[in-house]
Amino acid sequence: MRTSNRKLDLFFLVLLMLILIGVPFSISYYHRYVSSEKIPPVAKQFTLTGHAERGWLIGEVPAYEAVYFWKQKGLPIEKPVIEVSKGDVVVFKLTSSDVVHGFSLKDYGVYLTNGIEPGKATYVSFTADKAGTFTFSCNAVCGDSHQNMQGILVVKT
Ligand SMILES: [Cu+2]
Structure with a gap:
């Protein structure tokens, strides 16, 4: 027993x-x-991390890494350039390494009304049906460098 x-x-x-x-x-x-x-299997997916000082960083960049890169001397703040082809279904996986950021790509009618919270992934999806060069930016005031928080989307024919 x-x-x-x-x-x-x-x-x-x-x-x-x-x-x-x-x-x-x-x-x-x-x-x-x-x-x-939610992501269509044919979609071209890109991950962007928002950082209040560094702007948009390509990939999932943890906070300590974003700060480390920023502190390296002579490393300018670069706007990421993302290239797709006309007709591509594009998915942006957006995340934040520090504060709440936003996202807008007005030429494609993308405008987040809910912020991108740190540690969470926010997905936006659209079909790149117009060729050209478009600017995406942060639409939530996130700090002194908010105005520089931009990136370029190039849609090739
Ligand atoms: Cu921001």
């Missing part, structure tokens, strides 16, 4: 551990799944 109780205890201990380990994993899986589900 004592042995079977011990087995039962062990069973519940293992079960508890599986739940404790499994829940965070399944949440992150669910998050990724739901986010990527």
Whole structure:
């Protein structure tokens, strides 16, 4: 009887551990799944990280990295240039490494009304049906360098 109780205890201990380990994993899986589900498989996806001093950085850039690059001498603040072809379905995965940022690409009617919160991904999607050079920017006042928080979208024919 004592042995079977011990087995039962062990069973519940293992079960508890599986739940404790499994829940965070399944949440992150669910998050990724739901986010990527919205993206058409043919889409050209770009990740941009907003940083109050550095502007838009290409890729998912953590805060410490954004600050590190910024502090390197002689490294000017560059506006990222993103190139796509006319007709491409474009998805921007937007994130922030510090404060709440925004996003607008007026030529394509993209204007976020909800801010891009740090640590969260915000997706915008559109079809690049006009060729040309367009400027996207931050539409949430995020600091002294807010005006410089821009990037270029080039849509080639
Ligand atoms: Cu901003």
